[in-house]
Each structure stands twice: as structure tokens, then as C-alpha cells.
Amino acid sequence: xxxxxxxxxxxxxxAPNAVLGVGDDAAIVRPTPGCDLHVSTDMLVExxxxxxxxxxxxxxxKALAVNLxxxxxxxxxxxWVTLALALPQLDEAWAQAFAxxxxxxxxxxxxxxxxxxxxxxxxxISVTIFGETPQGKALRRDAANVGDDxxxxxxxxxxxxxxxxxxxxxxxxxxxxxxxxxxRPQPRVALxxxxxxxxxxxxDVSDGFAADLSHILARSGVAADVWLDxxxxxxxxxxxxxxxxxxxxxxxxxxxxxxxxxxxxxxAIVAAGQAAGVAVTxxxxxxxxxxxxxLDAAGAVVQLERLGYDHFA
Amino acid sequence: xxxxxxxxxxxxxxAPNAVLGVGDDAAIVRPTPGCDLHVSTDMLVExxxxxxxxxxxxxxxKALAVNLxxxxxxxxxxxWVTLALALPQLDEAWAQAFAxxxxxxxxxxxxxxxxxxxxxxxxxISVTIFGETPQGKALRRDAANVGDDxxxxxxxxxxxxxxxxxxxxxxxxxxxxxxxxxxRPQPRVALxxxxxxxxxxxxDVSDGFAADLSHILARSGVAADVWLDxxxxxxxxxxxxxxxxxxxxxxxxxxxxxxxxxxxxxxAIVAAGQAAGVAVTxxxxxxxxxxxxxLDAAGAVVQLERLGYDHFA
Numbered sequence: 001x002x003x004x005x006x007x008x009x010x011x012x013x014x015a016p017n018a019v020l021g022v023g024d025d026a027a028i029v030r031p032t033p034g035c036d037l038h039v040s041t042d043m044l045v046e047x048x049x050x051x052x053x054x055x056x057x058x059x060x061x062k063a064l065a066v067n068l069x070x071x072x073x074x075x076x077x078x079x080w081v082t083l084a085l086a087l088p089q090l091d092e093a094w095a096q097a098f099a100x101x102x103x104x105x106x107x108x109x110x111x112x113x114x115x116x117x118x119x120x121x122x123x124x125i126s127v128t129i130f131g132e133t134p135q136g137k138a139l140r141r142d143a144a145n146v147g148d149d150x151x152x153x154x155x156x157x158x159x160x161x162x163x164x165x166x167x168x169x170x171x172x173x174x175x176x177x178x179x180x181x182x183x184r185p186q187p188r189v190a191l192x193x194x195x196x197x198x199x200x201x202x203x204d205v206s207d208g209f210a211a212d213l214s215h216i217l218a219r220s221g222v223a224a225d226v227w228l229d230x231x232x233x234x235x236x237x238x239x240x241x242x243x244x245x246x247x248x249x250x251x252x253x254x255x256x257x258x259x260x261x262x263x264x265x266x267x268a269i270v271a272a273g274q275a276a277g278v279a280v281t282x283x284x285x286x287x288x289x290x291x292x293x294x295l296d297a298a299g300a301v302v303q304l305e306r307l308g309y310d311h312f313a
Numbered sequence: 314x315x316x317x318x319x320x321x322x323x324x325x326x327x328a329p330n331a332v333l334g335v336g337d338d339a340a341i342v343r344p345t346p347g348c349d350l351h352v353s354t355d356m357l358v359e360x361x362x363x364x365x366x367x368x369x370x371x372x373x374x375k376a377l378a379v380n381l382x383x384x385x386x387x388x389x390x391x392x393w394v395t396l397a398l399a400l401p402q403l404d405e406a407w408a409q410a411f412a413x414x415x416x417x418x419x420x421x422x423x424x425x426x427x428x429x430x431x432x433x434x435x436x437x438i439s440v441t442i443f444g445e446t447p448q449g450k451a452l453r454r455d456a457a458n459v460g461d462d463x464x465x466x467x468x469x470x471x472x473x474x475x476x477x478x479x480x481x482x483x484x485x486x487x488x489x490x491x492x493x494x495x496x497r498p499q500p501r502v503a504l505x506x507x508x509x510x511x512x513x514x515x516x517d518v519s520d521g522f523a524a525d526l527s528h529i530l531a532r533s534g535v536a537a538d539v540w541l542d543x544x545x546x547x548x549x550x551x552x553x554x555x556x557x558x559x560x561x562x563x564x565x566x567x568x569x570x571x572x573x574x575x576x577x578x579x580x581a582i583v584a585a586g587q588a589a590g591v592a593v594t595x596x597x598x599x600x601x602x603x604x605x606x607x608l609d610a611a612g613a614v615v616q617l618e619r620l621g622y623d624h625f626a
Contacts, residue, residue, distance in 0.1 A: 019349060023532070024454050025386035025516050026444070031344040037331060040339035041441060043337060043397040045434030073338035084356040084439045114352060117439075121358030126397045126430075126439035128354060131339070141337050203338050219336065237595035 010092075010099040015112035017079060027114035029080055035132040040070035046123040049164070056094045058183040060101025060123075066186045066206065067129040068109060069255040071206040072192035075139040076131030078116045081106065082237055086121030109189060112237035139195060139202035139259065144220035147258035150284035151269060155181075155186050156209055157233045160251020161244060170243065175236045185255035191276035197260060198268055202259035208250035210304060214292050215257050225293050228302055249294060250304050260286055323405075323412040328425035330392060340427035342393055351382035358508040359436040364479070369407045371496040372438075373414025375528055378498045379519065379558035381422060382568040385505035386517040388446030388452040392429045394419065399434030411607040420538020422502060443520035452508060452515035452572065457533035461573035463581060466501050468494075469522055470546045474557060483556065488549045504589035508572060511581055515529035515572035523617060527570050527605050538606050539597035541615055562607060563617050575600055 015021030022026040036200055040242060044051055044063055064081065071078040082103065088094070111129075155177075162178035164170040188204075195202065201216045209231065217224055228249060237244045261269050266282065273280035294302045319586035328334030328585040333341040344350055357376055377394065384391040396415065400408070419426060424442070468490075475491035501517075508515065514529045522544065530537055541562060550557045574582050579595065602614055607615045 020451075020453065025383040026351040026389065026442075026451075028349045028351055028387075029452055030448065033346060035352070036341045037344050038339040039393070039395060039441075039443070040342055041395040041397050041428050041430050041439075043399055043430045043434075043437070043439060045399050045432055045433050045437075050433060074341075076339065080352070082352060082441055084354050084441075086356055086358050086437060115354050117354050117356045119356055119358055119361060119477040121356075121437060122356075122363055122435035124356070124434060124437045124439075126356060126437075128352075128395055128397075128441040129339075130352070135343065137428055138339075138341055142331065151476075160408070175394040235368060264449050 001072050002085060004057065010095045010117055010136060011083065011113065013103060013113060015114050017112050021114050022116065027287040029114060030190035032132050034135055036135050036138060038071060038076040038133065038138065039128065039200045040067060040125045043129040044064050044125040049274060051226065055183065056097040057101035057304060060098040061105050061131065063127055063185050064102050064105045065187050066188035067127045068189055068202040069185070069206065071129055071256060072189045073139065073202050074131065074133065074194045075137070075196040075202065076133045077193060078109050078111045078129055078131040081111050081129040082115040082127040082128045083113055084275045086116040088120070088123055090106045095140035124151050133196065135247045137169050137196055139192065139199055139235065141201055141203050142217050142219040144201035144216050144222050144260040144286050146222055146288050147263060149263050149266065149282050149285040150226060150258070150260055151280050151284060152205065152209065152256055152258045152283050153273065153278050154255060154256040154282050155192055155233050156205065156231050156254050157237055157244060157248030157251050159185065160238055160247035163253065164243065164247065167186055169311055175234055177234055182253060188278055189278070191257055191273060191278050194272035194276045198265060198272060199259040202257055205254040205258050206252060207211050208252045209254065209258065210250045210292055210294065212286060217290065217292060223287050223289035223291050223297055224284050225287055229297050230281065230283045232279065232281040247304040323407045323408045324426065324429055326416060326426060328427050329424050331427045332424065334427050334517040335429065342427060343447040345445050347447050347448055349451060349495065351384060351387050351444040351451065352441065353380060354439065354441040355379050357438040368496065372523065373411040374418050374497050376438045376440055377415050378496065378500050379568060380440045381500035381502055381604050382517040382519065384442055384444035385502045386515050386570060387419040387444065387446065388450070388505045388509040389444055389446045390506060391422050391424045391441040391444040391502060394424050395428040395441045396426060397430040397439040399432050399437040401436055418434065424501055429527035446509065450509055452505065452512055453512055454516050454529050455532040455603050457529050457535050457573040458513035459535055459599055459601050460576060462576050462595050463526065463537055463571070463573055463599060464593050465518065465522065465545060465569055465571045465596050466504055466591050466593050467569040469518065469544050469548050469567050469569060470550055470557060470561030471554065471566050472498065472566035473560035474570065476566065477560065488547055490547055493568060500568055500586060501589070501591055504570055504586060504591050507585035507589045511578060511585060512572040512574045515570055518567040518569045518571050519565060521565045522567065522571065523563045523605055523607065528602065529571045529573065531604060536600050536602035536604050537597050538600055538608055541607050542610050543596040545592065545594040545595065559614070559617060591619065
């Protein structure tokens with residue numbers, strides 16, 4: 001089987017919303033008039049973003065999910081995606097399973113795979129995704145206002161707990177939801193779109209809640225008070241001490257949305273979450289100043305050892 | 314220095330033609346009304362696409378050049394690009410030199426770097442590029458007609474000869490132009506745009522002339538006769554026997570354009586090449602049937618051992 005046959009067989013599918021899909025020097029798409037185009041790219045490397053023995057179907061799912069999550073964070077409708085893969089060898093069963101996970105999630109979101117590249121090399125996955133919003137309507141990181149509530153979707157810390165357990169650092173039985181969250185995150189695309197015109201600043205929680213919210217604060221020129229005990233998580237992780245508290249506040253791999261909105265819009269935010277089928281929880285408040293303060297139940301400031309994940313730490 | 318500082322310092326530059334550049338969950342751009350959007354992606358892996366000791370500035374140049382070449386092949390005006398990098402360690406001098414090569418070429422073509430990702434891993438570079446043409450005007454691979462002339466820009470085989478020499482397989486003195494072509498290819502962007510509305514099918518020669526032209530033939534449902542002795546190359550490579558002949562016809566890494574055009578448009582094609590500052594050479598003819606016939610001076614069919622580069626061969 002040659003390289004070209006591998007690509008054709010597993011990674012070439014019809015791209016109904018493209019003028020020209022895989023197979024030329026470039027794909028051709030026709031952007032929607034009156035819309036802004038959103039572009040995001042992520043690279044996943046074996047041993048850093050996933051284990052060598054990961055289920056390839058789950059990996060295909062996750063490689064796309066983390067990019068869909070970026071579109072969700074902008075409130076954008078995801079439309080097209082490219083996939084570049086370095087593979088250590090031609091393993092057809094692996095490629096087939098990876099493609100199944102990737103294309104199933106793409107189909108669920110109406111996203112077409114319009115291009116790609118395949119080469120031999122250490123297992124590396126690079127995805128670039130394209131979405132659209134009406135012009136000027138995107139949810140940006142620089143739009144938080146003093147007085148806004150801080151919200152987060154879903155539950156935090158589950159994926160980080162699963163990762164700690166895989167690394168042998170967490171000797172307790174975890175609910176299945178944790179591994180599920182680590183290996184098959186569900187991007188909050190519907191919620192992001194429901195928040196358009198309603199939320200102010202937004203981003204997706206990928207490197208750890210505290211580190212990610214800090215990006216909103218820095219770009220918006222504001223500070224935040226967050227109630228540590230309000231951070232939503234799985235019941236099994238509650239009250240399990242500092243390791244799990246760190247997972248919840250700074251663990252990473254959550255792929256939930258963190259966003260701010262006017263306090264007067266609380267009911268509308270809750271309704272948006274219900275419409276999108278995901279819980280939303282108010283966890284803090286934007287205040288004047290700079291930096292993030294994590295507060296315990298008594299209102300005392302809690303210091304975390306680290307706020308989030310640094311790929312070069 | 315943290316990951317975020319590295320990114321900020323070397324890979325964040327103003328993106329004047331973007332609504333929002335690096336630093337949010339996604340970049341935002343505003344496509345030109347009435348234009349089609351072209352998207353292409355390429356992944357470069359150490360040891361396969363470049364040597365570990367390659368000059369990082371040249372590598373930065375080449376990583377973008379091969380993507381610009383894909384835009385050239387469509388006749389598209391390149392506009393935006395994303396860059397995902399896996400780096401084995403934080404080497405600031407290396408990152409700075411790589412960024413210099415990448416951004417200098419981007420500036421020369423008016424292309425903005427609008428997004429990216431940086432992670433630790435085996436040295437891998439993944440670039441996705443975006444360009445525009447007026448709607449429906451792109452140079453596609455499926456548009457060759459029987460009776461068209463086959464053209465190629467610039468010179469073939471120089472990069473492949475330089476590569477063979479680096480591998481110790483070509484014991485002769487090569488002109489500097491060969492290494493220059495391997496390490497700093499000049500994408501034929503101006504030529505591609507000059508060919509819009511004039512050429513029929515086009516692609517860029519990256520895997521080897523014979524293999525790449527075969528893609529045009531397959532997608533257009535036609536055949537071609539090509540005169541081996543007409544293939545343009547450097548004088549120093551001429552008449553050097555079979556190895557160099559293979560480099561010229563099937564070597565790869567040329568990043569020239571191969572295109573077809575009506576025989577009546579020969580003078581216009583030559584003029585387009587002159588306007589773009591690159592020689593264009595007529596090397597064959599599109600005929601009915603399927604497949605590529607390489608002909609020697611006597612009109613006899615020449616068999617090549619292989620037509621081009623297969624990453625998994």
C-alpha cells in the first residue's frame with residue numbers, strides 16, 4: 001500500500017460543504033457572506049498529549065474535539081478542518097480506527113475534512129479548524145467587564161484526576177466519567193453558540209481553569225475573585241484533599257467553557273445552558289485590578305502550587 | 314522562560330490583515346467578498362523532510378515556502394498562515410532563527426501569521442495556509458484538455474541532486490544553486506497569479522515531476538507525452554547520466570509549477586512567465602488516453618525506476 005492509497009482509503013471522504021475537497025494542491029471553500037472566519041490550530045504529540053497505547057478511535061475523537069472546543073469558545077459554528085498526521089508506520093487497523101473516531105465526531109458537528117497531509121515520523125497530529133460567526137460577534141478573551149459573573153460549564157478536574165491515576169499518583173477508584181472525560185471530551189459547541197450576544201469574554205479550559213481564566217483577566221485588564229468550593233466537579237472528587245483540589249482548579253484537559261456575563265443576565269445564561277444541554281455554574285466575579293484570587297469557604301485566599309499546564313515545564 | 318513567553322517572544326507579530334491575531338482561542342479574519350478561500354496544509358518532520366543539522370533560518374523559510382507553493386499552484390493570493398511546532402527543547406537561538414526565516418518570507422508575500430501552537434516533542438512543523446482567488450477561477454488539477462501544451466517553470470532536479478550529494482550518493486561538484494534550491498526554494502506565487510484565466514490545469518512539483526504531472530492526468534482523464542530532453546535544468550546537471558536524469562524527472566523538492574494551457578496561448582504563457590520573472594518551458598503535450606509517456610530524443614519511451622517520492626516507501 002502506498003502513501004497515496006492510505007490517504008485515499010481512510011482519510012478521503014465527501015466534503016459536502018466544500019467547493020473542492022482533498023486531492024488538489026489546496027481545498028477550496030466558499031465563506032458565508034457577512035461572517036467572520038475563525039481559525040485555530042492544535043498539535044498533539046505522543047507521550048505528551050496522549051499515551052502510546054491510547055485507543056486510536058478515542059485519539060481520533062479527541063484530536064478533533066480539542067479543536068472544536070476552540071470554536072465553541074469563540075461562539076463559532078465549526079465548518080471545515082484539515083488533518084496532518086505523522087505516523088511511525090503504515091498500520092492500517094490503527095489508521096482506520098483513528099479515522100473512525102475523527103470522522104464520526106466531524107459528522108456529528110457538520111464539519112468537513114477538506115485537506116491534510118500524511119508523512120512518516122514520530123506520532124504527531126496537527127489539526128486546523130475553521131468556523132464562522134456573524135461579523136464582529138465573536139466571544140473574545142478581551143471582553144470581560146468589572147461586575148461580570150464568572151461562569152464555567154460542566155465539571156472540572158475529571159480528566160486531570162484520570163491522568164494522575166494513569167501516572168500512578170492517585171490510589172483511589174475513580175468513576176468512569178473521569179477516563180471518559182480524558183479520552184473523549186465533548187466540546188461545548190452548542191453552548192458557545194447559545195452564548196453569542198449574551199456572554200462577554202469566553203475561552204475554553206484546556207490548560208487548567210486558573211491559568212485559563214487568568215488569560216481572560218490579562219487581556220481584559222481586570223481581576224477576578226473565584227470561590228474554590230463553587231467550582232463544579234464530580235461528587236466523587238469532592239472533599240478528597242489537595243491533589244484533587246489542584247486537579248479541579250488547575251488540572252487541564254477539561255474542555256469546558258469559562259465565560260463572563262453581566263450579573264443581570266444570570267437567568268438567560270442558565271437558560272442558554274439548558275438549551276445546550278450542559279450545566280453552567282457561577283463560580284466568581286470580575287473585579288477591578290489584576291490577577292486571580294481563589295477564595296476558600298471562609299473567604300481566605302488559597303495559593304495553588306501551579307495554575308496550569310506548561311508544555312515546557 | 315515558560316512556553317507562553319517563548320511563543321510571545323518569537324512567534325507573535327502584528328497581523329495587519331487579521332481582525333484578531335495570535336492570543337485568543339482562534340484567530341479571526343474577514344474573507345474578501347466574492348472570493349473563494351483556498352486552504353492547504355503541510356507537515357515537515359526531522360530526518361524525513363530535513364536534516365537535524367539544517368540551518369534553522371533556512372528551515373523557517375522552507376516550511377512556509379512549500380505552503381506558498383501550494384497557493385501558487387492554485388493561482389491564489391496567499392493571505393494568512395498558522396504554524397504549529399513541536400520542539401525537542403527550548404532553544405531560544407534556534408527559535409529566533411527559525412522565526413526570522415519564516416517571518417521574512419511571510420512579509421515578502423504579505424502573509425500574516427494568525428495562529429499557532431507550540432509543544433515539546435520530536436521536531437515537527439505543521440503549517441496551514443490560506444489564500445484567495447475570485448470565485449470559480451482557481452487553477453485545478455482536473456482541468457487539462459487534450460491538445461494542451463504541458464509547461465514547467467524554472468529548473469528541475471537541482472534540489473534532488475543536492476539531496477543525493479548530502480546522502481553521499483553523488484560524487485561531483487554541484488553548483489551552489491542546487492543547495493540553495495533544496496534549502497531556500499522560491500515559491501512561484503506571482504507566476505500562479507499571472508496564469509489565472511490563462512492556464513488550464515496546474516500543480517506544484519514537490520514529489521517529482523513525473524509523479525506530480527501524473528496527478529493532473531488522472532484527475533483530468535487524459536494522457537501526456539513529455540520530451541525528457543526538454544525538461545529544464547541547470548547546465549551542470551545536463552548530460553550527467555541516469556542518476557541526474559532521475560533527479561530531473563522524478564527527484565522532488567522542486568517547488569516549480571507544472572501546468573497546461575491551450576497551444577494557441579503559447580505567447581501569452583511566455584509573457585506571463587516574463588512578467589513574473591521566471592522562465593517557463595514547454596515540455597510536452599496532453600493527448601487522449603491515460604498515463605504519462607516520457608520520450609527520449611529519438612521518440613522512444615523511457616522507463617523510470619520510480620516516478621516520485623513516497624513517504625512510506
